[in-house]
Amino acid sequence: MDTHNKPPKLMDRVKATMRVKRYSPRTEKTYCYWIRYFIRFHGVRHPASMGGSEVRAFLEHLAVERQVAAATQNQALNAIVFLYRHVLEQPLGEIGEFSRAKRPRRLPVVLSHEEVMRVLGHLSGSMYLMGTLMYGSGLRLIETCRLRARDIDFERQVITVKAGKGDKDRTTLLPASCLPALQHQISTAKQQLDYRLQHGRVPVTLPHALDRKYPNAGISLAWQWLFPATRPCCDMDGKVVLHHIHPSAVQRAVRHAMRAASLPRPGSCHTLRHSFATQLLSQGTDIRTVQELLGHKSVETTQIYTHVLGKGFAGVRSPLG
Structure with missing residues (x-):
């Protein structure tokens, strides 16, 4: 049997596609984990034979049985969408409604100088x-x-x-x-x-x-x-x-x-970065400048720090003093 003409395995195709698109090694590792998990969850069926209903069942499992965080469930969904769109190049089909992991509204921990x-x-x-x-x-x-x-x-x-x-x-x-x-x-x-x-x-x-x-x-x-x-x-x-x-x-x-x-x-390493942002905003630095320094895609991400600062934000004080 001529092994040279065998088509590459699915996960090899996933990795090759991600490297062509210049995804980071960390994203590659994460996406491969979720794609393998999705395949094992459905009894090692090939994803080409599955579609939206199987994806919905998998996401339901993550939210209800595994009780993962909202960001984790979204990460799994992104990995599967990448698989169908860029590797298999076939429509995923309608996923429909599924249980969403709850996204708690938490303010970041920040430290004083x-x-x-x-x-x-x-x-x-x-x-x-x-x-x-x-x-x-x-x-x-x-x-x-x-x-x-x-x-x-x-x-x-x-x-x-x-x-x-x-x-x-x-x-x-x-x-x-x-x-x-x-x-x-x-x-x-x-x-x-x-x-x-x-x-x-x-x-x-x-x-x-x-x-x-x-x-x-x-x-x-x-x-x-x-x-x-x-x-x-x-x-x-x-x-x-x-x-x-x-x-x-x-x-x-x-x-x-x-x-x-x-x-x-x-706290953690990210707490130091959070503290950088709040210190700049409390000094009156323009929020767009802080956004650029942090490398946030959207200013909405940067605005979370305005909630942390409270009355200290840019010198603003409560009418009660």
Whole structure:
């Protein structure tokens, strides 16, 4: 039997389609999880033989039996719609009404400037710098982990966030207090690069097959991770590369720092970003500017912080004083 002419397996087609469309590795992993779950839920039937009624039953199961959050149910739906629209290229059909997971209206946890400084005081080294950037620049955790030497503009004091959420680029503030630490971080990256060049030329991971277009980019200082992993690993092609620090390591360090700071409310890395937004708004910064700095697609997402601020928003006071 000629195996060369066998059609690719469904999940291989899903992955290939997502890479052509430049979806992030995290989205690829998540979508593959939900597509596999959908197939197993219906007794390993091929999705091409199913349609809207099977999708509705699956979403009902997630909401009623599994009691997942609304965002999780929407994530599963997005993965299945992607499968039918872009991989199978067949109409999904009418899904109809199904039980929606309830979306609770929760305000984000934010900290005062003094509370943030207490948290940062329990971090050290690169973890301290990453925490400072999440608060001082409003970066998401994954955006902080993915910073490269080329993304820091010391002269203009801006950070360029490449391929942030939604695969969009943006620029944000670079706090002056972070400049010496960032310069030290780039010097350390250069020393580590020089060492790797002397001991096997291990390149850093590059986006979208850039290593084929620029073969030496992976061993140039500009493309080095500011916060690299402690050791190299193998990429999906089996090549030894250096990846950035894993987000879970940063989450763990910040969680410990939050506990050590004896905060009245639990927090996370995203709390630092929330606090960046509320601090800017309380100083009277225009909400559209805050939206751009945060990289929000819609200003409605940014407006949630106006509810957090209450009477402190842009100097507005209650008529009762």
